[in-house]
Amino acid sequence: MTATVTEPRAGARPAPVLHGYRFELVKLLSQWRIRLLLLACWLAPAAFVAAVSLQSSLPTDTVFGRSMNATGWAGSLVVLDFACSWALPLLTALVAGDVFAVEDRLGTWRHLLVAVRSPRRIFVAKTLASLTVILLLAAGLAASSVAGGLVVAGNRPLIGLDGHLLAPADAAGTVLLSWVCALAPTLAFAAVGLLGSIALGRSPMGLLMPLLLALALQLAQLLPLPVALQLALPSHAFLAWRGLFTSPAQAGPLLIGLAVSLAWAVLATALAYRLFLRRDFTDLAYDGSGRRVVVAAGLPLAVLVALTVGVIAGATPATGSGIEKGKLQESLATAYAHLYRLQTQQLHRPDVTEAQLQATASCDKGGSRVLDEGPGNDWRCVVSWHLPGATAVGTAIYQLDATADGRYIADGDGPKEVNGYFQVRTPAGDAPNPLWQFDGNVDLLASTPKE
Structure with a gap:
């Protein structure tokens, strides 16, 4: 009823x-x-x-x-x-x-x-x-x-x-x-x-x-x-x-x-x-x-x-999962440049700007046989940067674990003096190394940067 x-x-x-x-x-x-x-x-x-x-x-x-x-x-x-x-x-x-x-x-x-x-x-x-x-x-x-x-x-x-x-x-x-x-x-x-x-x-x-x-x-x-x-x-x-x-x-x-x-x-x-x-x-x-x-x-x-x-x-222009090689590279390079400056301040070295560092990243997912897109913990990236007055190019390796929602964790894998250890030795004593591990976030709707 x-x-x-x-x-x-x-x-x-x-x-x-x-x-x-x-x-x-x-x-x-x-x-x-x-x-x-x-x-x-x-x-x-x-x-x-x-x-x-x-x-x-x-x-x-x-x-x-x-x-x-x-x-x-x-x-x-x-x-x-x-x-x-x-x-x-x-x-x-x-x-x-x-x-x-x-x-x-x-x-x-x-x-x-x-x-x-x-x-x-x-x-x-x-x-x-x-x-x-x-x-x-x-x-x-x-x-x-x-x-x-x-x-x-x-x-x-x-x-x-x-x-x-x-x-x-x-x-x-x-x-x-x-x-x-x-x-x-x-x-x-x-x-x-x-x-x-x-x-x-x-x-x-x-x-x-x-x-x-x-x-x-x-x-x-x-x-x-x-x-x-x-x-x-x-x-x-x-x-x-x-x-x-x-x-x-x-x-x-x-x-x-x-x-x-x-x-x-x-x-x-x-x-x-x-x-x-x-x-x-x-x-x-x-x-x-x-x-x-x-x-x-x-x-x-x-x-x-x-x-x-x-x-x-x-x-919106975004397609697929939104986790793409170009986006990860741009996000990682930007985060690395900001955090490198923090490490520079910790070590009391001469300050540099993000523009002077010219940081770039090159990422690969799972080797040459895997398509470079989508979430996963098999992303491997190499970050390169320049210091003013130096001819050599600095490099650092990161293992990335990217999730489907756009978050990723970058885990430093060397060299040790840059990102291979969780602490850095400063004049005031040991301090957490900002380049060792850090979180990032990819904009799922952003257009893929040109490589």
């Missing part, structure tokens, strides 16, 4: 949205699970960043991980990277994925409808309340991680993903902007959580929808997908904030990622609203409908992905 919601009779005024919002917010904040999440988000990141920043072994496999004991801003970016992968989808599942389903489990829909007298206002109140809690959780992650990093490692300059140095003020603004950009895909996952909470009723699968989506997208990000398909996924904005740490900033992938995430948020919320108004509130054993999820929810989102892929493919 399918029943529709009866509109309130004439003269029965619905409760104001603000009152419903306050009521729903109090309900959420009164749950021990939400209180524990708030406590964890506002305290745990600071403790984690402080503890790791004091260690000699750093999470070098995470972007900005090797800089955690050099500047306080790196710790917040490590937390952001982890939050974008798992924490934020989990938080949206626990909050938005349960905000409607809890009424089904408790059988309180009829009481709520009598009190509010408007299904539309119930939807708005619950949506705004869950959004408020999610924003509080995200703000806690950001504020706590920044505070922990600054207390332990200090307000120092941050090395960007192209080797250029960000002053403390610039690093602060860019880190905060990165956290703000992560809110767009968070809204998309929250909207998916609302959709699952409504469509599946008391079923725990509604709670798991944001997590399952995050897991599927994590697996997709490991594959060498076409650039248009990568950018069409709502999770891409969780990665594209890295482009803010290059000069100039890689704004194209980030703007596309934000637009895609907001489109997902709007469509998923609209689908959740439509399903909510059409559901049967008289059935106390309502468990949702799997077929309804596929037809009324999954199909429109799949159509959105297909349309987005078509628009991006037609509007």
Whole structure:
């Protein structure tokens, strides 16, 4: 039996949205699970960043991980990277994925409808309340991680993903902007959580929808997908904030990622609203409908992905996976020139400019029988540079591990006095060698430089 919601009779005024919002917010904040999440988000990141920043072994496999004991801003970016992968989808599942389903489990829909007298206002109140809690959780992650990093490692300059140095003020603004950009895909996952909470009723699968989506997208990000398909996924904005740490900033992938995430948020919320108004509130054993999820929810989102892929493919010049030889060579040479200057300052040698160094890179992937494109850990590059007044050309070897999302790790492979050891001997003592290992980021939408 399918029943529709009866509109309130004439003269029965619905409760104001603000009152419903306050009521729903109090309900959420009164749950021990939400209180524990708030406590964890506002305290745990600071403790984690402080503890790791004091260690000699750093999470070098995470972007900005090797800089955690050099500047306080790196710790917040490590937390952001982890939050974008798992924490934020989990938080949206626990909050938005349960905000409607809890009424089904408790059988309180009829009481709520009598009190509010408007299904539309119930939807708005619950949506705004869950959004408020999610924003509080995200703000806690950001504020706590920044505070922990600054207390332990200090307000120092941050090395960007192209080797250029960000002053403390610039690093602060860019880190905060990165956290703000992560809110767009968070809204998309929250909207998916609302959709699952409504469509599946008391079923725990509604709670798991944001997590399952995050897991599927994590697996997709490991594959060498076409650039248009990568950018069409709502999770891409969780990665594209890295482009803010290059000069100039890689704004194209980030703007596309934000637009895609907001489109997902709007469509998923609209689908959740439509399903909510059409559901049967008289059935106390309502468990949702799997077929309804596929037809009324999954199909429109799949159509959105297909349309987005078509628009991006037609509007951008990038083809293939976006990881190409020319892009890697240009990015590596630029990063090397910036970091060479940092090493020069460490060793108190005469300063040189990037233009004087004339750094270039020559890369090969897997030998002559392998096409020089795509992600992989078999990239081998030779960087060449010139010093003013010297006739000899300096060379350095790097092994590159490039991932499908555009990030790569450059591992120095000699000569030892340049990049073959993790420390350099300076007049003030041993210091970390900026040329030994470093992270880089390739703009997937950039056109391939001519060789």
